[in-house]
Amino acid sequence: MAYDSRPTERSDPATDPSANYDYRGGAEHRPALDAALTARVDGDVRFDTYTRELFATDASAYEQRPIGVVSPRSVEDVVAVVEYCAEHGIPVLPRGGGTSLAGQAVNEAVVLDFKRHMDSVVSVDPEEGRAKAEAGITIARLNDRLDPHGLKFAPDPAWGDKSVLGGAIGNNTTGAHSLKYGKTDAYIEECEAVLADGTHTTFGWVSVDELQRRAREADEDSDLEGRIHAAVARILVEDAEEIDEKYPDLKRNVSGYNLDELVDTARERGEVNLARLLAGSEGTLAIVTSATVSLEPVPQSTAVVLLTYDDILDAMRDVAPILDHDPAAVEVMDDTLLDLAADTAEFADVVSLLPEGTDSTLLVEFYADSPADAERKIADLLADRLPGHEARATPTEGGGDVTAEPIHAVDALEAYDDDRQAKFWKMRKAGLPILLSRTGDDKHWPFVEDTAVPARNLPEYVADIQALLDEHDTFASYYAHAGPGVLHIRPLLNLKSQTGIETMEAISEGITDLVIEYEGSVSGEHGDGRARTQWNRKLYGEDLWATFRELKTAFDPDWLLNPGNVCGDHDPTETLRYDAEYTFDAGFEPTLNWDTENGFQGMVELCHGCAGCTGHQETTGGVMCPTYRASEEELTSTRGRANMLRSAMDGDLPDEPFDEEFVTEVLDLCIGCKGCKKDCPSGVDMAKLKAEVVHEHHQREGLSLRDRLFANVETVLSLGSTFAPVSNWLMDLPGAGRLAERTVGISSERTLPGFHRATFRDWMDERGGSRVAEGDADRKALVLADPYTDYSHPDVGKATVRVLEAAGVHVSVPDAVTDSGRPAFSKSMLDHARETARENVAALAPRIREGWDVVAVEPSDAVMYQLDYRDLLSNDDADTVATNTYGVCEYLDSHRLLDGVEFGATERALAYHGHCHQKATTKDHHAVGVLRQAGYDVDPLDSGCCGMAGSFGYEAEHYSMSEAIAGLLVEQIGDSAAQQVVAPGASCRSQLDDFGEDGEPPHPIEMVAAALA
Ligand SMILES: Cc1cc2nc3c(=O)[nH]c(=O)nc-3n(C[C@H](O)[C@H](O)[C@H](O)COP(=O)(O)OP(=O)(O)OC[C@H]3O[C@@H](n4cnc5c(N)ncnc54)[C@H](O)[C@@H]3O)c2cc1C
Ligand code: SF4
Ligand code: SF4
Secondary structure, eight states, rough: OOOOOOOOGGGGGOTTTTTTOOOOOOOOOOOHHHHHHHEEEESEEEOOOHHHHHHOOOSSSBBBBSSSEEHHHHHHHHHHHHHHHHHOOOOOESSSSSOOOSSTTTOEEEEEEEETTTTOEEEEEEEETTEETTTBBBBHHHHHHHHTTTTTOOOTTTTTTEEETHHHHHHOOOTTTHHHHOOGGGGGEEEEEOOOOOOOEEEEEEHHHHHHHHHOOOOOOOHHHHHHHHHHHOOOOHHHHHHHHSOOOOOOOOOSHHHHHHHHHHHHHSEEEEEHHTTTTTTTTTTTEEEEEEEEESEOOOOEEOOOOOSHHHHHHHHHHOOOOOOOEEEEEEEHHHHHHSSTTTHHHHHHOOOOTOOOEEEEEEEESSSSHHHHHHHHHHHHHHHHHOOOOOOOOTGGGOOOOOOOOOOOEEEEEEHHHHHHHHHHHHHHHHHTTTTTTTTOOOSSTEOOOOGGGHHHHHHHHHHHHTTTOOOOOOOEOOOTEEEEEEEEEESSSHHHHHHHHHHHHHHHHHHTTTBBBSOSSSSHHHTTTTHHHHHHHHHHHHHHHHHHHOOTTTBBBSSTSSSSSSOOOBBBBOTTTTTOOOOSOOOSSSSTTHHHHHHHTTOOOGGGGOOOOHHOSSSSSSHHHHHOOOGGGGHHHHHHHHHHHSSSSSSTSHHHHHIIITTTOOOOOHHHHHHSSTTHHHHHHHHHHHHHHHHHHOOOOOHHHHHTTTHHHHHHHHHHHHHHHHHHHHTTHHHHHHHHHHHHHHOOOOOSSOOOOHHHHOOOOOTTTTTSSEEEHHHHHHHEEEEEIIIHHHHHHHHHHHHEEEOOOSSSSSOOOOOHTTTTHHHHHHHHHHHHHHHHHHHHHHEEEEESSSHHHIIIIIIIHHHHHHHHHHHHHHHHHEEHHHHHHTTTTTTOOOBBOOOOEEOOOOOOHHHHTTTTTHHHHHHHHTTEEEEOOOOOOSSTTTTTGGGGGGGGHHHHHHHHHEEEEOOOOEEEOOSSHHHHHHHHHHHSSOOOOOOOOHHHHHHBB
């Protein structure tokens, strides 16, 4: 399609002088250090309060403000920072996506933020099956580059589209398919690394003989590499037996240093790889700048079966025998998660297929060379673990006799097509979001969330954990990677109380004892960090603890690299994000309804820091968070904003959240797309938070002329229409754009919407009302003439009426309702929006009671009536309006109104870009359904926000951000095979008019109207 324009240089808001954002705020910390590093590096150096606060948390329960943050652009930058810090005794913390769950990605150190700039693929060698990439590339982007070669980086952490290669090495990461692939360490061939003194070196394979030779040469005066070789050589010779004895025999163990791998490779290959020793070292040994990794072929075929059980312990008992069938993954979900899934629109249908009384499920996946082979593997499994069940394929003769274990499974749901497999996987992965949407003080905290024990010990281990949690009067749900024995257990606790912290400590100790008893590890996935470092001493014993410290000292003599972790002195009850001293003061009285969010505070504290909002458009999809995707700045992510808001309200920041600098730097770039409300696992609703806080800012500081103008867009458009075509002609005059930019701050780059003198209402009046008599119609609908439809896009209104009438609906356009209040709401003018809402509800509710439905043409208006009115008014009439208002396609689709309607032949293939507000309320699929019913071939784009976001994109200082966001959409449209794009949002259509090459695209309803026979 002719949408091949790309964001220009100027569209990076950081380089746009009129945008004036520097993503910083507050005082500069340690100015001399800041200046020294700024003079030495090419990348960004930020020591301001805002940046330090942004990097003070990860996805864990901990919070520790760093000294400052450097986002290096090159190895030279990294060397310069480490060298300078080493000379001055300043700690350094390498960091990737900050998705760590144990607190190892926060520290009082200079943070080296690799994700921001050092994220390129250096080379791919498909013949050798290898790739070299910089430490800051996300696993998903790396795999995107490998996909054309049929290859992949095999470890597949669930958050691989947000987390990066350096972080995968730091935590020795893996994912659901570790049964097949093991952990990251198995794929590291070479690492370029910067040592604690700033030496830049390359670690790779070296024979044990050569290592011993180098060790012999090393003495007291040797450089760091010499000392490292000496320490490693000694450990190999003297500690191998202790390592064999104390390291658990598990596929997944990431506690402590990776010494078992060292010993194993020395024995098996006569070689060691110091790069693999960095795996799981949590940034405490060296800083990886790039890595060469080996690759695996993408599997040809996969198949999934969901086995059901009446009891979690039965499911646990079945894991070991299932493993005999060589599955690629075995994943558990317990009753808590199944119950929650049953309540979601997305998974209710899958849960309804499970037999009554199902308590738990095991999802078992097989990789195979062909679909037939995959089906046969499932048939063999079922013949063994659920005899009598008729699988799709016939089992191999004798294939079902593998184990002689008792039968525990009750039923099995097989999945062979991609959609069904994806749905089962999605339900398993939805566990975390469902758990983390609690808005109260009790939360499911990670601190024992990734223990591992051998699969054969799972039943007794889980029974003992349940008893332990009962003893502490709390509970957790069990889900995750049962195959390799890794369970995600997140007890429900209130860490704002001393009792909660003490309970956390007691459970942590109790579970460590159980893990040791059951020959497991305190961390099978997420690492030691602040939460678990202390347990390494108990797990491995004093001798290996001393070995860890010796190794650490050899690599990092002054203990400056991420100190405190793995073998350090972190106390898990300190530096918690919430503790008994925590206080919260919003500083103002919120005006929206926050009842369902456990109050305004509940929403402010909802973000748990997982970084789900820092994925990229092409690898993560969905909407959240468009401003991060466009700028890749932490401050422009939902997490960044949520962290800053909480910090401003819990006293960590000196600012009030409604101070000018805070509003400008932190909140102003949130475009209110509501993407986070749906896509964030916890449902953080930043658009609503922003509206509330900026409203308070307006109360204190007053409103700008431009804000008033946009909030009163109805009046402006009505005047424009009255004076059309003169108004259109005036807007086209040379210099008009520059004048608008100078006087009211509307970007001169923008084309403003044109005006029609003959409005939609005029057309409706002229035709004498509806062509379907009220008495002949099953339904009657009030079609709302919003200002854009009425004065600028009357054809959309006309198409709506035609289609509704073709569907036999009696239509009327109410005079009393025009503006929905959306423009005022999006400018955070909540009193104005409330007043409009009150008037509209007063006009609509009585009509609804008379049997009328309400239909909005503009998606953001539909959502205003359906969602935001409830927040603004919270009364029964607002509920009545919310329940009975529809977007036009939603109305047609959900009531199947087009079922009897005839359509002519339609040849055009359409790409559909849904409006972000409708995506947030999961209503954007209706338009796709309606267009398909009208005969179109539709490609529904997994697109985000268009970047116009009401008036946002018109504002001069926001133009570049708006353009950068639009660039992501334009790229997706360009990649679609469709011939024409359609978009229901007026803002989206004008954005595409500005950045596409096919003019303004139509509203879907116009295409449906055009297809009417
Ligand atoms: C929702 C969710 C799901 C998750 N699922 C999984 C999963 O399936 N499997 C899994 O293993 N983990 C999982 N994790 C944990 C985490 O995402 C992974 O461990 C991830 O690989 C960390 O990568 P990161 O880029 O976020 O690293 P960070 O958190 O930024 O850093 C991780 C560690 O690596 C060190 N490090 C970072 N960069 C470098 C470098 N360049 N050189 C040296 N050290 C460095 C850091 O100092 C830190 O100690 C999950 C986390 C969340 C929130
Ligand atoms: S806003 Fe949501 S997705 Fe982003 S870090 Fe917070 S909880 Fe995770
Ligand atoms: S409303 Fe949109 S722009 Fe704002 S934080 Fe949420 S996803 Fe990001």
